Amino acid sequence: MRPPLNVREFEEVARDRLHPAHYDYFAGGAGDETTVRANEAAFARLALLPRVLRGAGEPRTGVTLLGDRAAMPVLVAPTAFHRLADPEGEKATARAAAAAGTIMIVSMASTVAVEDVATAAPEATLWFQLYVQPDMAFTERIVRRAEAAGCTALVVTVDSPGRGRRERDLRNGFDDLPEGMCCENLRDGDRVRPIVMSPDISWRHIDLLRRMTELPVALKGVVRPADACRALDHGVSALFVSNHGGRQLDTLPATADLLPGIVAAVGGAVPVLLDGGVRRGVDVVKAMALGASAVAVGRPVLWGLAAEGERGVARVLGLLREEVERALVLCGAASAHDLDPELVRPC
Ligand SMILES: Cc1cc2nc3c(=O)[nH]c(=O)nc-3n(C[C@H](O)[C@H](O)[C@H](O)COP(=O)(O)O)c2cc1C
Numbered sequence: 001m002r003p004p005l006n007v008r009e010f011e012e013v014a015r016d017r018l019h020p021a022h023y024d025y026f027a028g029g030a031g032d033e034t035t036v037r038a039n040e041a042a043f044a045r046l047a048l049l050p051r052v053l054r055g056a057g058e059p060r061t062g063v064t065l066l067g068d069r070a071a072m073p074v075l076v077a078p079t080a081f082h083r084l085a086d087p088e089g090e091k092a093t094a095r096a097a098a099a100a101g102t103i104m105i106v107s108m109a110s111t112v113a114v115e116d117v118a119t120a121a122p123e124a125t126l127w128f129q130l131y132v133q134p135d136m137a138f139t140e141r142i143v144r145r146a147e148a149a150g151c152t153a154l155v156v157t158v159d160s161p162g163r164g165r166r167e168r169d170l171r172n173g174f175d176d177l178p179e180g181m182c183c184e185n186l187r188d189g190d191r192v193r194p195i196v197m198s199p200d201i202s203w204r205h206i207d208l209l210r211r212m213t214e215l216p217v218a219l220k221g222v223v224r225p226a227d228a229c230r231a232l233d234h235g236v237s238a239l240f241v242s243n244h245g246g247r248q249l250d251t252l253p254a255t256a257d258l259l260p261g262i263v264a265a266v267g268g269a270v271p272v273l274l275d276g277g278v279r280r281g282v283d284v285v286k287a288m289a290l291g292a293s294a295v296a297v298g299r300p301v302l303w304g305l306a307a308e309g310e311r312g313v314a315r316v317l318g319l320l321r322e323e324v325e326r327a328l329v330l331c332g333a334a335s336a337h338d339l340d341p342e343l344v345r346p347c
């Protein structure tokens with residue numbers, strides 16, 4: 001069989017290899033999946049207007065985020081349950097991220113403990129994604145584990161005061177991990193706690209977290225400019241414009257459409273990242289032209305992992321990097337920083 005040439009082809013291979021209920025869990029979203037589709041469609045609606053004769057030379061794709069260097073402006077978004085895609089699970093993903101020189105955000109709902117992810121990929125730069133648990137003593141134990149494992153930032157997901165209704169999962173009866181797998185970061189003594197998505201979590205908890213740890217705290221899931229400004233008042237170090245890949249509240253706008261408003265509100269005070277619908281290098285360039293400091297990819301990494309394990313993730317990240325480089329060259333840009341909103345226009 002011909003090797004997949006792009007993220008979409010990786011998805012086809014992954015779909016063939018995965019249990020249908022697991023494919024649906026990865027691919028699906030909330031409600032009518034309006035937002036899932038909108039994320040990709042928004043990038044397709046933006047056209048690129050390259051500059052000519054710039055003599056820009058070979059492009060540089062590296063970025064520095066919260067003090068960590070990444071060789072490309074594409075991070076691994078936090079996604080749950082990697083062992084559904086490959087027996088090595090998050091260990092394979094972390095090794096591939098390290099090989100690609102990028103940052104992996106380990107999900108709190110990973111099926112390999114964060115300590116074991118770090119041990120398996122000592123070269124990897126890991127950030128840890130957290131759902132603040134209402135039991136703050138338990139939250140603190142998780143934070144301490146992430147710190148001790150060497151994670152260098154906390155990414156707090158704030159779009160989940162409850163669970164999105166995912167009808168594919170309901171139809172498939174997919175409501176738990178198979179025997180022998182669990183959310184290893186939720187172990188607490190001799191039990192594994194369920195993840196609580198609580199409507200009681202508020203800005204007060206962000207203040208508590210900031211006092212709890214020296215790690216920089218990023219918020220993932222901010223979609224309103226006013227909330228972005230509020231986040232700055234609470235000492236947050238970075239923001240992710242994210243609608244959770246359309247998996248929480250359906251009918252949120254596409255992240256590419258939300259990005260300019262958040263970038264304007266933040267005014268360069270902290271890095272703004274975007275996730276949702278990034279499938280091509282040109283999508284990365286469009287997001288960065290609109291002011292993102294970097295992007296993160298969720299499903300593309302899962303497609304690589306399901307298709308070919310660690311090698312598949314490395315291939316997906318490598319393809320995206322090559323596509324970003326090519327897009328920068330063709331836009332006449334010397335680096336990902338050499339982009340501005342005039343490069344894109346609605347089509
Ligand atoms: C299967 C799956 C599991 C996810 N698990 C988490 C998670 O544990 N924590 C989190 O903050 N976001 C989670 N997300 C959301 C991603 O971090 C990210 O926002 C989203 O996937 C970006 O969209 P994309 O898949 O189009 O790249 C998950 C997404 C998928 C597809």
Ligand SMILES: CC(C)CC(=O)C(=O)O
Binds near residue numbers: 195244247
């Ligand atoms: C286990 C879930 C909490 C992971 C998640 O955030 C998701 O499936 O979108």
